[in-house]
Amino acid sequence: DTGVSQDPRHKITKRGQNVTFRCDPISEHNRLYWYRQTLGQGPEFLTYFQNEAQLEKSRLLSDRFSAERPKGSFSTLEIQRTEQGDSAMYLCASSYPGVGGGGTEAFFGQGTRLTVV
Amino acid sequence: AQTVTQSQPEMSVQEAETVTLSCTYDTSESDYYLFWYKQPPSRQMILVIRQEAYKQQNATENRFSVNFQKAAKSFSLKISDSQLGDAAMYFCAYRSRLSNTGKLIFGQGTTLQVKP
Numbered sequence: 432d433t434g435v436s437q438d439p440r441h442k443i444t445k446r447g448q449n450v451t452f453r454c455d456p457i458s459e460h461n462r463l464y465w466y467r468q469t470l471g472q473g474p475e476f477l478t479y480f481q482n483e484a485q486l487e488k489s490r491l492l493s494d495r496f497s498a499e500r501p502k503g504s505f506s507t508l509e510i511q512r513t514e515q516g517d518s519a520m521y522l523c524a525s526s527y528p529g530v531g532g533g534g535t536e537a538f539f540g541q542g543t544r545l546t547v548v
Numbered sequence: 549a550q551t552v553t554q555s556q557p558e559m560s561v562q563e564a565e566t567v568t569l570s571c572t573y574d575t576s577e578s579d580y581y582l583f584w585y586k587q588p589p590s591r592q593m594i595l596v597i598r599q600e601a602y603k604q605q606n607a608t609e610n611r612f613s614v615n616f617q618k619a620a621k622s623f624s625l626k627i628s629d630s631q632l633g634d635a636a637m638y639f640c641a642y643r644s645r646l647s648n649t650g651k652l653i654f655g656q657g658t659t660l661q662v663k664p
Contacts, residue, residue: 435592464651473554474593476651526650537652541590
């Protein structure tokens with residue numbers, strides 16, 4: 432296993448179009464996270480899955496955003512009717528339950544850079 | 549709500565020298581984790597070092613060490629014998645031990661330049 436994989440790496444879309452990103456976590460990791468990172472800023476939490484269940488969503492995740500993780504494996508993040516403010520790097524991370532609260536360390540993918548023109 | 553603040557947008561260090569990156573955080577919780585992550589240009593974020601709040605001893609990982617001051621809510625990263633490969637953006641992050649989600653709260657980041 433080579434780590435967390437995200438596809439595509441880059442996406443340019445016109446305002447108003449829908450886009451979908453995919454994340455393949457490390458195979459034995461049941462926890463999956465999506466973060467958004469704007470230029471020069473730290474990542475901000477968007478949503479969390481434990482297996483196939485979406486257990487937490489940030490208020491940053493507007494109605495235009497939806498995430499799924501069917502069968503607890505890969506995950507998709509869809510943005511409908513994209514806006515210029517959606518331009519950012521979308522990062523996926525995964526982790527294993529481990530002991531103690533919150534699981535083991537998070538492993539990150541290389542991200543999908545979205546540009547809305 | 550927890551917050552993490554990195555007040556140094558950019559830092560530079562001469563190769564082989566030592567540099568310290570600062571981080572402060574705010575929380576009402578007593579049990580949590582703190583992390584430093586490194587994000588090289590166009591590459592994925594990787595964990596540098598982790599500290600459990602209940603441990604008084606500062607974490608070390610080879611050339612990387614932290615100064616964890618729980619009462620002051622301060623968590624700085626010291627990089628010794630800096631190498632060109634250390635050039636990256638560094639993020640300080642907080643994770644609650646009480647919350648079962650394991651989500652990370654990041655600071656704004658510090659860009660580290662290493663001069664040959």
